[in-house]
Amino acid sequence: MEMSQFFPIMFAGFAAAVGFTPISRRLAFRYHVLDQPSGRKVHQTPTPLMGGLAIYAALVLALAFFSPPFYLVELGAILAGTTWLVLVGFVDDRNGMQPLVKLGAQVVAAAVLIAAGIHVRIFDSLALNVVLSVFWIVGITNAMNFQDNMDGLAAGITAIASIFFFGMAMREELSLVGSLAAALAGASIGFLIYNFNPASTFMGDMGSMVLGFLLSVLAIKLDFQVPADRQVVTWMVPVVVLGLPIFDTTLVVFTRLREHRSPMQGGKDHTSHRLVSLGLSYRAAVLILYGVCIALGFTAFELSQASIDTGLTIGLLLGVAALAAFVFLESVYIRRKRASR
Numbered sequence: 282m283e284m285s286q287f288f289p290i291m292f293a294g295f296a297a298a299v300g301f302t303p304i305s306r307r308l309a310f311r312y313h314v315l316d317q318p319s320g321r322k323v324h325q326t327p328t329p330l331m332g333g334l335a336i337y338a339a340l341v342l343a344l345a346f347f348s349p350p351f352y353l354v355e356l357g358a359i360l361a362g363t364t365w366l367v368l369v370g371f372v373d374d375r376n377g378m379q380p381l382v383k384l385g386a387q388v389v390a391a392a393v394l395i396a397a398g399i400h401v402r403i404f405d406s407l408a409l410n411v412v413l414s415v416f417w418i419v420g421i422t423n424a425m426n427f428q429d430n431m432d433g434l435a436a437g438i439t440a441i442a443s444i445f446f447f448g449m450a451m452r453e454e455l456s457l458v459g460s461l462a463a464a465l466a467g468a469s470i471g472f473l474i475y476n477f478n479p480a481s482t483f484m485g486d487m488g489s490m491v492l493g494f495l496l497s498v499l500a501i502k503l504d505f506q507v508p509a510d511r512q513v514v515t516w517m518v519p520v521v522v523l524g525l526p527i528f529d530t531t532l533v534v535f536t537r538l539r540e541h542r543s544p545m546q547g548g549k550d551h552t553s554h555r556l557v558s559l560g561l562s563y564r565a566a567v568l569i570l571y572g573v574c575i576a577l578g579f580t581a582f583e584l585s586q587a588s589i590d591t592g593l594t595i596g597l598l599l600g601v602a603a604l605a606a607f608v609f610l611e612s613v614y615i616r617r618k619r620a621s622r
Contacts (some may be wrong), residue, residue, distance in 0.1 A: 290347040291467035297339035298471025305335040306482045314375045331373045333488020339468040348460035358397030360392035370487025380545035391418040418497045424491030426527035431553045432478035439492045440469040445578035446499045458502045478564045514592030521581040555610045
């Protein structure tokens with residue numbers, strides 16, 4: 282399987298997103314799907330929210346015209362779940378939606394994947410695998426939804442993670458993962474042209490939920506052909522690639538529960554906001570987080586080839602570093618809250 286055969290998919294996703302995003306902006310203004318400024322948001326003027334439609338359309342076009350043939354049932358399930366979340370996200374962006382209703386819609390998308398055989402295969406028990414799969418899919422979908430809190434952050438994280446998934450898929454000769462990752466990376470980068478600070482358009486929930494959903498699929502389908510005793514290391518790979526959104530979601534949920542707030546309530550308590558509170562500009566904070574994602578991607582690439590002892594050592598060091606960052610950022614947040622009283 283040649284890497285070059287997937288470049289047209291990536292370029293088509295990129296070019297289509299560049300072309301479709303201005304159209305999605307006009308549609309957002311026409312149908313009044315706008316993100317209004319508020320105290321918990323960074324932007325100061327109403328901003329169109331339908332960029333996710335451009336990402337979705339670019340992804341589908343790239344896969345439809347340039348991907349090699351593979352198992353159509355799995356691809357159909359992935360696109361069905363993606364389409365469902367685009368529709369749910371549109372309703373949420375335009376009219377608002379209760380968090381539990383949105384959570385239920387994400388479970389439905391996960392169920393579509395599982396029905397097509399796309400689920401984790403860690404345990405001997407199918408029931409446990411299904412439960413873990415739903416938790417992973419819904420968790421990563423919401424984790425990326427959380428990352429859409431600053432210009433260019435969610436799209437950039439997705440592009441970086443997709444490129445690393447693509448690289449590992451090429452090595453393992455996984456055509457479905459390679460095609461999906463290439464299309465997702467291209468579409469995310471194309472949209473990022475309009476979404477990087479200062480953004481002229483936002484992706485909305487119809488974009489961020491789709492990005493998280495597709496990243497969760499890439500993680501599940503990234504199958505390493507290794508002996509059973511090394512699987513404990515390879516299972517860590519997608520967790521590390523997606524380490525930043527997982528870390529940020531854990532941090533935010535912990536903070537909101539500690540303050541007796543709903544985890545689904547918005548606020549300026551994300552990792553990106555805490556970096557800005559240290560004196561960084563919005564652009565600098567996002568670029569630093571891009572760097573973290575790239576570092577985690579290279580670490581995951583090494584993990585995928587590491588021995589058990591080396592892999593567990595890397596995992597332990599990452600855990601210690603994450604805990605230290607967690608304590609530091611939470612202390613920064615607490616000091617800032619006290620100073621503002």
